[in-house]
Amino acid sequence: MIQVSDSIADRFLSFIKPEQNIVVAYGYQHHGRCLEKVLCMMGLQFEIVDDYHTDCKRLEDLDSKKEYTVVLCASDEKVRARMCEKAIKLGFSNIIDNKSLLVFLEETNRYNGYESAVRTNISKNACPICESDAYEIYVNIRKLRVKKCTDCEHEFIDEVSKEVVTGFYDDIRYFEKNYNISIDDFFNESFMEFCKTRMSMVSPFLTNDIKDKKGGAFLEIGCLDGRFLWYLKEQGFDVVGCEINKSVAQVGIENLGVDIRCMAIEECNFEDESFDIIFSSHVLEHLVDPLSIVKISREKLKHGGKFIANLPCNETDYENPHHLHFFSNKSILKAMESVFDEISIHHEKFPYLVNGEIFYTITVCGKKN
Numbered sequence: 271m272i273q274v275s276d277s278i279a280d281r282f283l284s285f286i287k288p289e290q291n292i293v294v295a296y297g298y299q300h301h302g303r304c305l306e307k308v309l310c311m312m313g314l315q316f317e318i319v320d321d322y323h324t325d326c327k328r329l330e331d332l333d334s335k336k337e338y339t340v341v342l343c344a345s346d347e348k349v350r351a352r353m354c355e356k357a358i359k360l361g362f363s364n365i366i367d368n369k370s371l372l373v374f375l376e377e378t379n380r381y382n383g384y385e386s387a388v389r390t391n392i393s394k395n396a397c398p399i400c401e402s403d404a405y406e407i408y409v410n411i412r413k414l415r416v417k418k419c420t421d422c423e424h425e426f427i428d429e430v431s432k433e434v435v436t437g438f439y440d441d442i443r444y445f446e447k448n449y450n451i452s453i454d455d456f457f458n459e460s461f462m463e464f465c466k467t468r469m470s471m472v473s474p475f476l477t478n479d480i481k482d483k484k485g486g487a488f489l490e491i492g493c494l495d496g497r498f499l500w501y502l503k504e505q506g507f508d509v510v511g512c513e514i515n516k517s518v519a520q521v522g523i524e525n526l527g528v529d530i531r532c533m534a535i536e537e538c539n540f541e542d543e544s545f546d547i548i549f550s551s552h553v554l555e556h557l558v559d560p561l562s563i564v565k566i567s568r569e570k571l572k573h574g575g576k577f578i579a580n581l582p583c584n585e586t587d588y589e590n591p592h593h594l595h596f597f598s599n600k601s602i603l604k605a606m607e608s609v610f611d612e613i614s615i616h617h618e619k620f621p622y623l624v625n626g627e628i629f630y631t632i633t634v635c636g637k638k639n
């Protein structure tokens with residue numbers, strides 16, 4: 271049972287108007303779940319609307335807005351301010367956005383979260399990267415165990431089945447929610463920005479050979495709607511992508527004319543030694559078995575070909591429901607070195623924002639001689 275101090279509960283309750291319905295809009299589902307617990311404990315009825323990603327569109331749908339107390343819940347002040355502005359504009363008059371709410375969340379987080387979890391040394395199944403069996407174990411907010419290899423410092427969750435993981439990506443809104451851009455905004459500024467960012471991940475590893483030929487055979491694993499592939503095609507590359515989110519891929523196939531296989535790479539039956547470059551961005555950490563995909567990529571590369579992966583490194587966002595692997599500098603190098611002949615790293619860091627906190631990705635490249 272979570273204990274919330276009475277003084278904070280009283281302060282919070284003083285903001286609630288008993289005749290109103292409570293609706294909660296939150297910036298990140300982890301916070302929403304914590305708040306849910308707190309409100310339940312206080313015996314309050316409420317409705318949750320996850321509205322940060324949809325820009326409070328679901329708040330728009332509520333009739334007679336005067337009947338609601340809106341609780342805004344996000345750790346990032348800028349996000350809260352934006353949501354607040356929108357709620358005022360929509361005509362809600364009782365909006366709670368105060369620091370005491372975050373104290374609630376802190377208390378519940380400490381109780382449930384990673385910080386307070388008991389660490390034990392166990393040795394059962396091996397590290398998915400270096401096969402060491404020495405690791406520590408934690409419990410994270412999702413009630414899943416995060417294991418940390420004490421040899422290569424790789425952290426991982428190995429209790430989620432492939433079927434469950436595939437289920438994460440069958441939603442057409444996945445792209446919009448996680449990249450904060452619309453899937454039908456083709457050729458505008460954010461579209462080109464997306465393509466250029468991906469190009470800057472790839473270009474440090476392109477050899478003159480590939481540049482001179484103006485292209486090469488290029489495969490992107492997890493290509494979403496194929497917008498980066500469209501960009502490369504314009505520059506003379508022969509491109510193909512694979513993407514398990516069928517609805518997002520379909521939008522790209524229809525609108526961008528890009529060859530996208532709506533399946534995982536291991537099901538694609540590409541011929542061995544057929545690509546000059548295989549690229550993935552923000553993919554490896556989502557996979558049940560990332561090392562197997564690195565190995566398959568090697569098989570599909572021509573001699574002299576390169577596998578380029580951009581991914582979060584030293585990330586501590588253990589509540590991200592889609593991340594099953596948290597690579598360390600050591601573990602991503604180990605994974606690449608165990609498969610490829612020459613490894614290089616591009617140190618320019620690409621920042622990305624989670625829950626108001628900045629994390630960074632790195633780009634690694636493995637060459638098949």
Ligand SMILES: [Zn+2]
Pocket residue numbers: 397398399400401402419420421422423424601
């Ligand atoms: Zn390891």
